[in-house]
Amino acid sequence: MPQTLFEKIWDSHIVAQENGRSLLYVDRHLVHEVTSPQAFDGLRINKRKVRRTDLTFATMDHNVPTSDRSLPIIDQTSATQIKTLEKNCKEFGITLFDINSPNQGIVHVIGPELGITLPGTTIVCGDSHTSTHGAFGALAFGIGTSDVEHVLATQCIMMEKPKTFEINILGKRKNPHAITAKDIILSIIKKIGTAGGTGTVIEYRGDAISELTMEQRMTICNMSIEAGARAGLIAPDEKTFQYLRGRRYIPKNYEEYVNMWRENLKTDSGAKFDKSFTLHADNIAPQVSWGTNPAMTSDVTENVPFPTEYGKGSTEQEKGAEKALQYMGLKPGTAITDIVIDRVFIGSCTNSRLEDLMEASKVVKGRKVSPKVRAMVVPGSQLVKKNAEDLGLDKIFKDAGFEWRESGCSMCLGMNPDILKAGERCASTSNRNFEGRQGAGGRTHLVSPVMAAAAAIYGHFVDVRELDLN
Numbered sequence: 001m002p003q004t005l006f007e008k009i010w011d012s013h014i015v016a017q018e019n020g021r022s023l024l025y026v027d028r029h030l031v032h033e034v035t036s037p038q039a040f041d042g043l044r045i046n047k048r049k050v051r052r053t054d055l056t057f058a059t060m061d062h063n064v065p066t067s068d069r070s071l072p073i074i075d076q077t078s079a080t081q082i083k084t085l086e087k088n089c090k091e092f093g094i095t096l097f098d099i100n101s102p103n104q105g106i107v108h109v110i111g112p113e114l115g116i117t118l119p120g121t122t123i124v125c126g127d128s129h130t131s132t133h134g135a136f137g138a139l140a141f142g143i144g145t146s147d148v149e150h151v152l153a154t155q156c157i158m159m160e161k162p163k164t165f166e167i168n169i170l171g172k173r174k175n176p177h178a179i180t181a182k183d184i185i186l187s188i189i190k191k192i193g194t195a196g197g198t199g200t201v202i203e204y205r206g207d208a209i210s211e212l213t214m215e216q217r218m219t220i221c222n223m224s225i226e227a228g229a230r231a232g233l234i235a236p237d238e239k240t241f242q243y244l245r246g247r248r249y250i251p252k253n254y255e256e257y258v259n260m261w262r263e264n265l266k267t268d269s270g271a272k273f274d275k276s277f278t279l280h281a282d283n284i285a286p287q288v289s290w291g292t293n294p295a296m297t298s299d300v301t302e303n304v305p306f307p308t309e310y311g312k313g314s315t316e317q318e319k320g321a322e323k324a325l326q327y328m329g330l331k332p333g334t335a336i337t338d339i340v341i342d343r344v345f346i347g348s349c350t351n352s353r354l355e356d357l358m359e360a361s362k363v364v365k366g367r368k369v370s371p372k373v374r375a376m377v378v379p380g381s382q383l384v385k386k387n388a389e390d391l392g393l394d395k396i397f398k399d400a401g402f403e404w405r406e407s408g409c410s411m412c413l414g415m416n417p418d419i420l421k422a423g424e425r426c427a428s429t430s431n432r433n434f435e436g437r438q439g440a441g442g443r444t445h446l447v448s449p450v451m452a453a454a455a456a457i458y459g460h461f462v463d464v465r466e467l468d469l470n
């Protein structure tokens, strides 16, 4: 029977089945400081070891400051989290990319970068955006802390089989510099809603997906979780194999794996998905979120909607939009391009890789950040930072008035010193615009790196299609 890519990976990892649930073998386990302390405590209490230290990799990203790393960490909670991870990794024999490592970075940026993420594998991490790794044709799930403990101890995870959801993006983007992967995924979430993918693994397909680079594919899969999905997948192709070639942790007989992956890791023709959705890439415009979830998003050319218009007869939707607009301090009918911003954040596991920074730098080059705006670039990893500096991107950003930081989650969420003040409005390349996400009372607008860069220069949102981006 023809099978989907998801079914192939799922079936090949089943260790046992019981009451409709499957025990899956885990090929790679990624660990960070926020969701691991209790898991390690659990192991200690039960006198258990980490079963496969060679398949477990840790980094610190959420709590790390992005300022000068030679200075002590002032925030006590952060300092404790970081010390605890160091201690746990040492005690249990796990590879850790610590705050001083040249490989430190956001867990979802360093996995692919180090070749830990591989096609056809199962990857788990105590973090919802683990879906990012699906860009490589890996089945990658975010898990909770109790599951982290279970995986540390057994290298397996118990799961209910998700449904399959095919999202086809047909056609080609008119201007790939201005209409980015971020705009594709925000457009999808806007259409299917934040619960549109509930209980499913999404496979992204179609010409507009094949055309994307690996880094852009990661942006798409990263936000699968914001559509409610369990994971996102893109079938691997030559771009995938090439991206990974020569990376630190790939297998020695890599080319043999490539031959196997090329043969097997695709959805068979005639395979059935439980759900399907199609979008045309040529209709996509740059996106700006105006509300407090990623589906509350509009084209940059539109106005902030009226709650009735957004709700279209659903009182619940209408009420949600009303509350969101109140929190965001926005008047319905305001042109998106008239929204004035205070802060710009280019970073996060959605958009902090080298290509994101390269694209944003094209907007910034030779221009100045608006005097009313405080803008920062936070590379996703130390390697991204180094590669960007080798290309002189740090200089372009700094000359324009951006802050150039050390790698970490930073202002994606308020777990470190990079936060918004109450009432501050931020153009952010991250993935969540929930109330208080970037700091209590802070207002987040989700955009692409080029849109964020342009907003930094002009002090308000602008349609990047009108700028020369080449």
Ligand SMILES: CC(C)[C@H](C(=O)O)[C@@H](O)C(=O)O
Pocket: 034, 035, 062, 126, 127, 128, 129, 142, 413
């Ligand atoms: C802290 C962590 C558990 C959380 C997640 O799982 O996603 C964080 O990474 C986030 O983006 O909100």
Ligand code: SF4
Pocket: 061, 062, 106, 107, 108, 127, 129, 348, 349, 350, 408, 409, 412, 413, 430, 431
């Ligand atoms: S960058 Fe943001 S979304 Fe990604 S792992 Fe860190 S906090 Fe979560």
